[in-house]
């Protein structure tokens with residue numbers, strides 16, 4: 274200590290530096306701060322950091338030791354040493370807090386992914402809502418018919434027997450009424466068995482010529498199986514004008530199938546429905562067996578999808594329209610079956626179970 278002189282304190286020998294007249298303990302505090310900075314910043318984990326931090330500011334830490342012995346100094350020295358020690362202590366705490374945050378982030382990243390945080394990993398995807406396949410295809414079909422000039426109309430699901438049967442040439446004593454054997458309400462109304470009731474209501478308004486479609490739910494007393502439900506969706510179509518022919522019906526329905534299902538083999542075969550004459554069924558080749566025959570198509574190779582035909586003169590008469598002046602065709606598309614064929618669903622019941630695993634595939 275060549276450049277120092279000695280002063281005698283009552284309790285302790287203090288070495289002063291010549292140059293700035295400060296107690297040498299001050300440079301000791303600087304040295305402690307320097308060590309703390311180096312050691313804390315080089316800590317590799319939180320435990321090591323905590324241990325090192327305690328060596329400086331803990332109960333037996335270096336800074337604590339200096340403050341503990343401060344009573345050995347004069348009042349003036351106490352002031353300098355106290356202030357310097359507290360400054361150093363605050364600085365060490367700041368370094369400790371910053372480093373602890375840094376190390377904690379790294380350790381959190383390791384524990385949550387096992388590999389640290391990888392910002393290139395795609396976030397978890399939350400699937401948004403989408404339409405039920407029946408709704409989606411119904412809207413697609415509605416758009417298609419609208420593009421051909423058809424208007425969309427609706428009717429009540431709970432219907433009078435007049436619109437559901439009588440106005441459609443199915444009087445109370447007609448044996449064909451048994452075909453639509455169904456539920457009746459106590460007040461005599463009936464959950465409509467087909468959307469053809471909307472046809473009767475539309476004709477009654479006599480705004481001719483007309484082109485309408487009427488999508489909606491229908492109800493029948495059916496034994497439920499893969500292709501039959503007690504509730505189903507139908508889309509009624511009605512086209513009335515002065516020169517409508519069967520070929521118009523065939524052309525429009527073939528185009529409809531092509532638009533909704535792509536190129537499919539179809540066939541028309543004669544069928545009886547009291548409200549059309551002649552009556553037809555449009556069948557589509559069974560997609561499940563390729564026409565060879567299976568349980569779903571009842572071994573016929575075909576699935577009946579669109580009952581249709583030319584509007585029966587009696588239906589026009591019920592509505593007060595002269596069948597000599599106007600002609601028309603009508604169809605009642607089995608909408609659930611269209612969806613079934615479009616997506617190769619082999620059981621209609623799957624569409625109504627609300628099973629998310631099935632519905633999210635569409």
Ligand SMILES: [Zn+2]
Nearest residue numbers: 559562567570
């Ligand atoms: Zn089949």
